[in-house]
Amino acid sequence: MALFLSENDVKKLLTVEMALEGVESAHRDLALGQALDTPRARSRLPQTVLHILQGALPAQGVLGYKAYTSNRSGNRFLVHLFDAASGQLRAVIEADYLGMIRTGATSGLAARWLARPDSTVAGVFGAGWQAEGHVRAICAALPLERVKVFSRKADKLQAFCQRMSEATGVAVEPAASAEELVRGSDLLGTVTTAAQPLFEAEWLEPGTHINAAGSNALIRQELSEAALKRCDLITVDAVPTALAEAGDLLPLLEKGRLHPRQMVELGDVIIGRHPGRTDAGQITVFESQGMAIQDLAVALRVLAAAEAQGLGVEIPLR
Template identity: 30%
Template sequence: MLLLSEDQTRDALPFPELIDSLRAIFQSGCVMPTRHHHDVEIPGEEDGTMLLMPAWVPGGFSGVKVANVVPGNSDRNLPAVSAQYLLSDARTGKMLALIDGGELTARRTAAASALAASYLARPDAEHLLVVGTGRLAINLVGAHMAVRPIKQVTIWGRSKEKSANLAREIGSSYPVKVTVAGKLGEALENADIVSAATLSSEPLIRGADLRAGTHVDLVGAFKPSMRESDDEVIKRAELYVDTRDGCLVEGGDIVQPMKAGLITEADIKADLYELCRSDHPGRQSSEAITVFKSVGAALEDLAGAMLAYRNGGH
């Protein structure tokens, strides 16, 4: 069985190839049962959660991601999320590879954002604003650079120290000009692409600050109670999602305005299936504001795992 560490998984998933792999699986589709959520009691602290995300291509590959989320790990100085991906032969059931789930998730999530941006961001988009300083941030830079001519990256985070550290890391990793934003509103006014990956429950991105032609990529806010954009963003924008099933249930940026009656399901112009299959043309105007909301899907993990297996020497 192939075992891929975090570093090996990163090396096996270069963004141009990963984005192409995601495009291909959204075009062809796969079997993707509803993810399983199980509460796990932990004496003396908040419950943990076990997440199981299965998917398979009949006669091809099958896989499942197992993720354990333990909020109390912050007190132990341990990551809150531990994950692994088990890839199998869907014809024989033979288990083929165990792949680092954290790195796989981070890279496929960023690649899905870039895949959407390849249809929704202006072709001349050069200035990327990243909102948030977590693990996804540097991945979002690398992924968007694979589909758009990014020359300038601006970082905004609540922590000035984390923002400065991230800016240095990006500057040493990619040939772009990197700055740290003082005020988010001013940064929003100057960005071509805004990519937000936070755990915010209150809107950070305000529609009044966005200029015409901006593409907004909403990666965080994966629970209905969480939100990164305000109502004005949603009212001004053309709305797109990774999967309708996921975003209509879990994506707070869609669920909350829908419950408030600001939008209906019909206002979602397309999902990644429709964009990748050319059922919808994506951006049609240089002046439009586009919003892509993602919550993640098991077929993205499967596509990444298949690519990592192939690039790992199989």
């Protein structure tokens, strides 16, 4: 019988370390030709949008999709897991928390592979729901001693920093300005819905790694063209996904200032097909759009943990 796992079930089971391992396995499989991923498709109505990401991890025995609706009243996420051999439904999993942790874990994975190993100070733009996963993952991935956070919503910033300090054991502190956040940071994260670049290119210091996680449409842009021109390496989840959704990169691609072959997939760095960072002084960037196979790999591990602990409700399907 298939299982239904609620948000509360997922929160009991899913850890950042589990998500990091799952996301890395998905990128490794993709680079080795052992995964399929279809970029996000959207059906738009005046009030509600349906988003669907689908893919397959045959080496891990699953295929499936994540479907979610966005509306002024909120977002609703469900991951559907199917057995790759039989096609039978294995699980339906509520995936708001899962998606937040998975998105953060992808940034954490990129930081582990692309940031300087001795990075100790991070700066994060954003103090919302997705920023929580981002902070938790980078603290798990690197030996960080301090995380600076800047947000337009100053009233929520202090509470966010206190909560993240308690969750990670790392000093998470408010930054007074965007410039203060960028300068002196070994690692930067942008986790916003900004339509205009968040910082000036000249503030970037040699050796910085940037995780850009918020710009997944042409109307969103967190990084300026000038900042991207300073980057020695531009990495992405997958080139087809970046070509469809990377709002930071699309203007450069349209103007011919960036070619798709210049973009490096994170999985190619993981398996050693591309060297990744080759010098401590390089500025690197990872553009994160999100992929179905990331959700499927994490959901599969949550399902295994649920089965081991006897959590979930059986779905009465034949």
